[in-house]
Every structure is written in C-alpha cells, then in structure tokens.
Amino acid sequence: MKIGLFIPCYIDAFYPNAGIATLELLEKLGQDVEYPMDQTCCGQPMANSGCNSDAAAAEALFVRNFAKYDAIVMPSGSCTHHVRDNFDAIPQTEDVKHVRKNTYELVEFLHDILKVDAFPWAEFPHKVGLHNSCGTLRALRTASMSELGEPFFSKPMDLLSKVKGITFATPKRPDECCGFGGTFSVTEEAISARMGLDKVRDHHNAGAEYIVSADTSCMMHQQGCAERNGVPIRFIHIAEILNGARA
Amino acid sequence: MKVKPVNHAKAAEEFLEDAPHLTFHDERLWDMRQKRDQQMHLLPEWQDLRTRASEIKEHTLANLPEYLEQFEANAKKNGIHVHWAADGAEHNRIVGEILEKHGAKSLIKSKSMVTEECDMRAYLEPRGVTVTETDLGERIQQLDDQLPSHIVVPAVHKLVPDVAKIFAKNYHTDPNDNDPQSLAEAQRMAARPVILTADAGMTGGNFLVAETGTFVVCTNEGNADLSSTVPNLHIATLGIERLVPRMADLGVFVRLLSRSALGSPITQYTTHFRGPQKGGEMHIILVDNGRSTRLGMEEFWTSLKCIRCGACMNTCPVYRRSGGLSYGAVYSGPIGAIIDPTFNERKYSTLPFASTMNGSCTNVCPVKINIHEQLYKWRRVLAEHHELPFVKREIMHMAGKLMGQPKLYRTAINGTEVALSTMPRFVLYNWLNPWGKHRELPHPVKQTFHSWYKQNRLKKDKAQ
Structure with a gap:
C-alpha cells in the first residue's frame, strides 16, 4: 500500500512537529509514505465559507497530487471530512472518487485500517484531556456522541490506552465544541474565544496537564485562549504521543 | 431602502461582557440539555422514536394539501371555524375581524411563535385591542418590549x-424583591383579573390531527387552558406544518416533545381541543407565511419538520453564549439560522455563519x-446570491486562487508577501486581526514541515 501524506497548511506552517510525528509514526509501522511536495490545501476554508467555486482550484490540485496513492492519510479530522463528504467543487471523475473514498484521518487509519495493537516505543507519563474535534466526532464518528446515548467507544482513546504511563482527565462537557470553526474564529471572534476559554478551563479543572487531540486547528485556537488567559495547560497532537514523545 | 444584515457577532460580544447573565444562561440551558440526556437514557427506544417522528413528518409534508383538507373538513364537522392565512398580514386581519365581530377589546393569549412571526400585537393594539400574554416568560418579554429569546423559555x-425591575415598573411591586415565588405571585395577581374579564382567548398549538379535526396544546403553566376556556371566544393560530395524520401519531411526538425541550417526561398540560365549548365559538387560523415556499426548497424543506422543542438551542454552544436576542429574529439558535433566511435572505444572511457547524443540534433534534x-x-x-460581506x-x-498554485503558495507560506499583492495589506490584516483580540497567535517555528521533509527525506533519498 502506497500512502500519500497530506499535511494541512496550519500544521505545515505552525505545528510541523505534528506532521513529522505523523510521518515517523507511519514509517515505524512499516508503511511506505510519500509527501507530495506540490500540495497546498484541501479546499475546506473556501467551501465552509460558502464560496464553493473558490475551492475548485485547491480541490483539483489535491486530486492531481494524491490520485496515484492507495490511501491518503492526514492528521486532521476536518480536512478529511471535507474531502470525504463535501469535496464537490470539481467534476466527480474517477480520480476524484478514488481520492475521496481513500482519504483517512490518522486515528481512523491506525485504528480501522492498520489495526495497530501496540506502540512499544510510546510512553507518556502525564494526565491528559482528550479533545475530539467536531469533525472527527460527529462527521467521521471516531467516538461515541453524548447526544445519541450510544454505547461508549473512542478510537483515539483506544490508541492512547496502549501508551505506557498515560492517564486521562474527564472534563465536564467532553464533546462540547471548542469554538474554532474555521473563519468563525475570526468573524465571530468574541464567542469563539469564549468557547475556547471555557474548553481549556474545563480540561484544566479536571486535572489535565495536556490537551491531546487529532486536530491541530482546534488546539491552535485553544492554545491561544489558554495563553492569553494564563490557563496553565499544554497541547500535543495525538501523533506525537503515539510516536513516542515524552513531553 | 436596503435591509442591513443582523450583526450577530456584535450583539454576541455585548452579551459576553455581562458575566452573571452569561454564566446563568449557559448553565441553565446546559442543564436542560443534561436533563434531556437523562430522559433519553430512560427510553431504550429513543432513536426509534426519532426515526418514526421524522418519517411521519416527512410523509405528512409530502402530502400536505390532502391532509390539510382532511383536517379542515373534520374540524368543520366539529363546529370549528377554519380560516386560511397566506401571510402575516392576512392572519392579523382575520384575527382583527373576528374580534371586531364580537366587539372584543381584551384578548388574553398563551404563547405562540406564529403570532410573533406575524407581529400580531403591533397590529391589534393600535386598533384598540389590549393583548395580554399569560405565559409568565412571554409576559415578561411583552412588558419589556422584547422578542422571546427562546422558543420554550x-x-x-x-x-x-x-424581572423584579420590570414588575416594579408595571405592577408597582418592590424593585428589590428578588424572591421568585413572590414575583410569580405578583404576576398571578395581575393576570387573574384580566383573564376573568377577557373578551377573547387565543392560543397557539403544537399539533393538528387530520383524521379527527382536533388540535393539541402542550403547556406547563395551564395558562393556555385558562386563555381558551374562560372567554367564550377561542382563536387558535397554527402553522400549516403542525399537522400529523392520525391520533395514534401523537404518541410519538408527545413522548419526544417535553423530553427534548425541558428534560421532563411530559408537559404539565396536554390539552386536546375538539370543538367550541357550549355557547362559545372556536376559530382556527392555519398560517402559511412562507411555509409553502420553504416546502418547495429541495435542500431546506425538512426544516418544516420542526416541533419547536428548542433542544437545538439548549445544546448549541454559540446560542448559550450569545443569547436568543442576538439573532435579531423571531426564531433564534440553530433552527432559527436555517429558517430565518427564508423570511428575508439579506437581513438574516449572517445567521448561518453564526455557527461552528459542530453538529450537536442535529443529534438532539427529535x-x-x-x-x-x-x-x-x-x-x-x-x-x-451575493449576500456575503465583500471583504x-x-x-x-x-x-x-492561491491554493491552486503551489509555487506561489509556498512563497507565501515561507513569509514573503506575494500573496498580498492582489489585496491591500490593511484589508487582509484588518479582517484577520480579530484573532488576536482575545487569543494569542500561534508561535513562530524555525522550519515548516515542507522544508523539513525536503531536508530530511528528499535529500536522504538522493544520498542513498
């Protein structure tokens, strides 16, 4: 299986460690991974703003970059959600259909496709609060949703539970949105920042030293809120922990 | 005159500045959501009920004309006068005519979102009709000259x-009396004489039943029952989408409604109105007011399934932190944001953006x-439709455009400003500036992933 690695723009520019950890982790698991150098964006920001036709160029480029791979893996739930569920600014050719069908968010790829049962190199002796982005939770369904009353399951928790030394904090409102919401974070900045602050406080009050998530965009926002308001909590991408980061 | 779009962001910012109100609002509604969850866990068939309710509503909406005619015929057999109102203006005119015919000058009413939609009080009051809301929350809002901020509360x-201040102004109670019990008593004492002497009563309604020609009103305060039975004249106003085909269908909806809304198994009162009381008169006004148009909208017609429980508001993290009034519309919260643009696309063009699209609303919707x-x-x-702000x-x-051109994009990411050449800097920066108002920016890094990969993988490949 040849894997194409997609690294979203904000990870590329601000959180390269999450990207590096994703790549190294897949390599440790024996995967054949390539990162196409001409990649930019999946088109989500434009499409989510309603400007779907403006997403066409990005979507077309994405397909040109990734059509040749058996699987496309990305450390981002919302980008995966866009490609899988909303990627329709361009004609739905066979290449487009192939890309949409074979795009995976990292956690679901590890859990459902590779079915990884151990991360022997991983140890994280800290109490963490798990943040499921709304994209992973309610669109990709990598965990059970409180509104539906379904039996508990959590793919990210399953993976993290295989890490030595890790313990979990339980926030009061585990699946409330943190308020990032893409351009919402700018156009509705007051609400967005307040939601972010409430979110990081909830985790902090539950005793979390770290917030861990499969989505860096949520954490970029939460980190900004935590730092501004002096909430002492740190942030780490799930790929970094699974790849063996100790802190 | 051009209509200005509602500025939800600004209203929300003001709401956020008042910590006691914000905290209470967020926690009160979250508590309702929690209670709703508890009720859901008590019913193993919850998801089946939701599916059934959705199917019944979709079936009814797909056959709306037939069921409406069936309802009309059966209601008439029950001795109810049935009126059809194409829009708010026609609705108000019909109410005005009925009242005029009876010489009615005092109208007591229970909560009805449709009469808010039609702005009925503003029509009747200049015509010499005193309208008194009898639902406690709705009365508070009437005295304060505000729209309801929530469908249910x-x-x-x-x-x-x-509330103490509003009552002091209107009922001459002590403005510093902050005892809910005595405030409720003040409202009771003020409302009872009005109810007892009213010329006409008005209610909304939750369900119309086609096969029986009857309708159902669900309340917790009993005020709808007083409003409809104390005066001899009862006018009920309902949207045409309130319909269910059979009496048996009600079981599904009554089980879902209050559990979703307040987290209680059922409302205190579930009243079936089957016809006028002895010597009295009963009228039903079936209101369209844009519903037929909405029914024809391929992507949005299912919003007509709504049973007005407010669960989407209670769970919405944006609504809980901005308050219903920030939506500047009769219907607020997530359901408001998808309904309101059908009333006025420009005015409510901002509301679908007042959301993170997190999806919790969809999950709680009964x-x-x-x-x-x-x-x-x-x-x-x-x-x-060009209803987005220019910038x-x-x-x-x-x-x-930039995302379609890897080389240009890479240059932009690497810190040069080629990307900005098509747009004056200040415009772009002003638009992005709000990020930093209540938040720190991400920390700068030494190397992008792209550059790291080039250095650590591509060069290595070449060396091998």
Missing part, C-alpha cells in the same frame, strides 16, 4: 433582579432535521 436570558448540514448549504446559497468574499476568492 422566552425570558431565559433574564435574571430574577431583571425529528432528525440535519440542521448543521443545512447551515452549510445556506452558506453556499448565500454566497451564490470575506474577496479573501476567499484570493485564497482559492
């Missing part, structure tokens, strides 16, 4: 001292309206 954005997906679709429609539109256009 209209004054939930107010604290007890706010009739399975795909609310967050409709928010997404509305954004597209509004962009196509946002331009930035997305520019970003879209």
Whole structure:
C-alpha cells in the first residue's frame, strides 16, 4: 500500500512537529509514505465559507497530487471530512472518487485500517484531556456522541490506552465544541474565544496537564485562549504521543 | 431602502461582557440539555422514536394539501371555524375581524411563535385591542418590549433582579424583591383579573390531527387552558406544518416533545381541543407565511419538520453564549439560522455563519432535521446570491486562487508577501486581526514541515 501524506497548511506552517510525528509514526509501522511536495490545501476554508467555486482550484490540485496513492492519510479530522463528504467543487471523475473514498484521518487509519495493537516505543507519563474535534466526532464518528446515548467507544482513546504511563482527565462537557470553526474564529471572534476559554478551563479543572487531540486547528485556537488567559495547560497532537514523545 | 444584515457577532460580544447573565444562561440551558440526556437514557427506544417522528413528518409534508383538507373538513364537522392565512398580514386581519365581530377589546393569549412571526400585537393594539400574554416568560418579554429569546423559555436570558425591575415598573411591586415565588405571585395577581374579564382567548398549538379535526396544546403553566376556556371566544393560530395524520401519531411526538425541550417526561398540560365549548365559538387560523415556499426548497424543506422543542438551542454552544436576542429574529439558535433566511435572505444572511457547524443540534433534534448540514448549504446559497460581506468574499476568492498554485503558495507560506499583492495589506490584516483580540497567535517555528521533509527525506533519498 502506497500512502500519500497530506499535511494541512496550519500544521505545515505552525505545528510541523505534528506532521513529522505523523510521518515517523507511519514509517515505524512499516508503511511506505510519500509527501507530495506540490500540495497546498484541501479546499475546506473556501467551501465552509460558502464560496464553493473558490475551492475548485485547491480541490483539483489535491486530486492531481494524491490520485496515484492507495490511501491518503492526514492528521486532521476536518480536512478529511471535507474531502470525504463535501469535496464537490470539481467534476466527480474517477480520480476524484478514488481520492475521496481513500482519504483517512490518522486515528481512523491506525485504528480501522492498520489495526495497530501496540506502540512499544510510546510512553507518556502525564494526565491528559482528550479533545475530539467536531469533525472527527460527529462527521467521521471516531467516538461515541453524548447526544445519541450510544454505547461508549473512542478510537483515539483506544490508541492512547496502549501508551505506557498515560492517564486521562474527564472534563465536564467532553464533546462540547471548542469554538474554532474555521473563519468563525475570526468573524465571530468574541464567542469563539469564549468557547475556547471555557474548553481549556474545563480540561484544566479536571486535572489535565495536556490537551491531546487529532486536530491541530482546534488546539491552535485553544492554545491561544489558554495563553492569553494564563490557563496553565499544554497541547500535543495525538501523533506525537503515539510516536513516542515524552513531553 | 436596503435591509442591513443582523450583526450577530456584535450583539454576541455585548452579551459576553455581562458575566452573571452569561454564566446563568449557559448553565441553565446546559442543564436542560443534561436533563434531556437523562430522559433519553430512560427510553431504550429513543432513536426509534426519532426515526418514526421524522418519517411521519416527512410523509405528512409530502402530502400536505390532502391532509390539510382532511383536517379542515373534520374540524368543520366539529363546529370549528377554519380560516386560511397566506401571510402575516392576512392572519392579523382575520384575527382583527373576528374580534371586531364580537366587539372584543381584551384578548388574553398563551404563547405562540406564529403570532410573533406575524407581529400580531403591533397590529391589534393600535386598533384598540389590549393583548395580554399569560405565559409568565412571554409576559415578561411583552412588558419589556422584547422578542422571546427562546422558543420554550422566552425570558431565559433574564435574571430574577431583571424581572423584579420590570414588575416594579408595571405592577408597582418592590424593585428589590428578588424572591421568585413572590414575583410569580405578583404576576398571578395581575393576570387573574384580566383573564376573568377577557373578551377573547387565543392560543397557539403544537399539533393538528387530520383524521379527527382536533388540535393539541402542550403547556406547563395551564395558562393556555385558562386563555381558551374562560372567554367564550377561542382563536387558535397554527402553522400549516403542525399537522400529523392520525391520533395514534401523537404518541410519538408527545413522548419526544417535553423530553427534548425541558428534560421532563411530559408537559404539565396536554390539552386536546375538539370543538367550541357550549355557547362559545372556536376559530382556527392555519398560517402559511412562507411555509409553502420553504416546502418547495429541495435542500431546506425538512426544516418544516420542526416541533419547536428548542433542544437545538439548549445544546448549541454559540446560542448559550450569545443569547436568543442576538439573532435579531423571531426564531433564534440553530433552527432559527436555517429558517430565518427564508423570511428575508439579506437581513438574516449572517445567521448561518453564526455557527461552528459542530453538529450537536442535529443529534438532539427529535425529528432528525440535519440542521448543521443545512447551515452549510445556506452558506453556499448565500454566497451564490451575493449576500456575503465583500471583504470575506474577496479573501476567499484570493485564497482559492492561491491554493491552486503551489509555487506561489509556498512563497507565501515561507513569509514573503506575494500573496498580498492582489489585496491591500490593511484589508487582509484588518479582517484577520480579530484573532488576536482575545487569543494569542500561534508561535513562530524555525522550519515548516515542507522544508523539513525536503531536508530530511528528499535529500536522504538522493544520498542513498
């Protein structure tokens, strides 16, 4: 299986460690991974703003970059959600259909496709609060949703539970949105920042030293809120922990 | 005159500045959501009920004309006068004519979102009719000259001292009396004489039953029962989408309604109105007011399934932190954001963007309206209809172009300003500036992933 690695723009520019950890982790698991150098964006920001036709160029480029791979893996739930569920600014050719069908968010790829049962190199002796982005939770369904009353399951928790030394904090409102919401974070900045602050406080009050998530965009926002308001909590991408980061 | 779009962001910012109100509002509604969850866990068949409710509503909406005619015929057999109102103006005129015919000058009413939609009080009052809301929350909102901020709990954005001040002004009670019990008593004492002497009563309604020609009103205060039975004249106003085909269907909806709304198994009163009381008169006004048009909208017609429980509001993290009034519309919250643009696309063009599209609303909806997906679709429609702010539109256009050109994009990411050449700096920066108002920016890094990969993988490959 040849894997194409997609690294979203904000990870590329601000959180390269999450990207590096994703790549190294897949390599440790024996995967054949390539990162196409001409990649930019999946088109989500434009499409989510309603400007779907403006997403066409990005979507077309994405397909040109990734059509040749058996699987496309990305450390981002919302980008995966866009490609899988909303990627329709361009004609739905066979290449487009192939890309949409074979795009995976990292956690679901590890859990459902590779079915990884151990991360022997991983140890994280800290109490963490798990943040499921709304994209992973309610669109990709990598965990059970409180509104539906379904039996508990959590793919990210399953993976993290295989890490030595890790313990979990339980926030009061585990699946409330943190308020990032893409351009919402700018156009509705007051609400967005307040939601972010409430979110990081909830985790902090539950005793979390770290917030861990499969989505860096949520954490970029939460980190900004935590730092501004002096909430002492740190942030780490799930790929970094699974790849063996100790802190 | 051009209509200005509602500035939800600004109203929300003001709401956030008042910590006691914000905290109470957020926690009160979250508590309702929690209670709803508890009720859900008590019913193993919860998801089946939602599916059934959705199917019944979709079936009814797909056959609406037939069921409406069936309802009309059966209601008439029950001795009810049935009126059809195409819009708010016609609705108000019909109410005015009925009242005039009876020489009615005092109208008591229970809560009805449709009469808010039609702005009925503003029509009747200049014509010499005194309208008195009898639902406690709705009365508070009437005295304060505000729209209801929530479908089910209209004054939930107010604290007890706010109510004390409003009552002091209108009922001459002690403005510093912050005891809810005595405030409720004050309202009771003020309302009872009005109820006992009213010329006409008005209610909304939750369900119309086609096969029986009857309708059902669900309340917790009993005020609808007083409003409808104390005066001899009862006018009920309902939207045409309130319909269910059979009496048996009600079981599904009554089980879902209050559990979703307040987290209680059932409302205190579930009253079936089957016809006028002895010597009295009963009228039903069936209101369209844009519903037929909405029914024809391929992507949005299922919003008509709504049973007005407010569960989407209670769970919405944006609504809980901005308050219903920030939506500037009769219907607020997630359901409001997908309904309101059908009333006025420009005015409510901002509301589908007052959401993170997190999807919790869709999950709690008892009739399975795909609310967050409709928010997404509305954004597209509004962009196509040129209802997006100019700067946002331009930035997305520019970003879209940039994202299609890897070399230009890479240059932009690496810190040069080629990307900005198509747009004056200050415009772009002003638009992005709000990020830093209440938040720190991400920390700068030494190397992008792209550059790291080039250095650590591509060069290594070449060396091998």
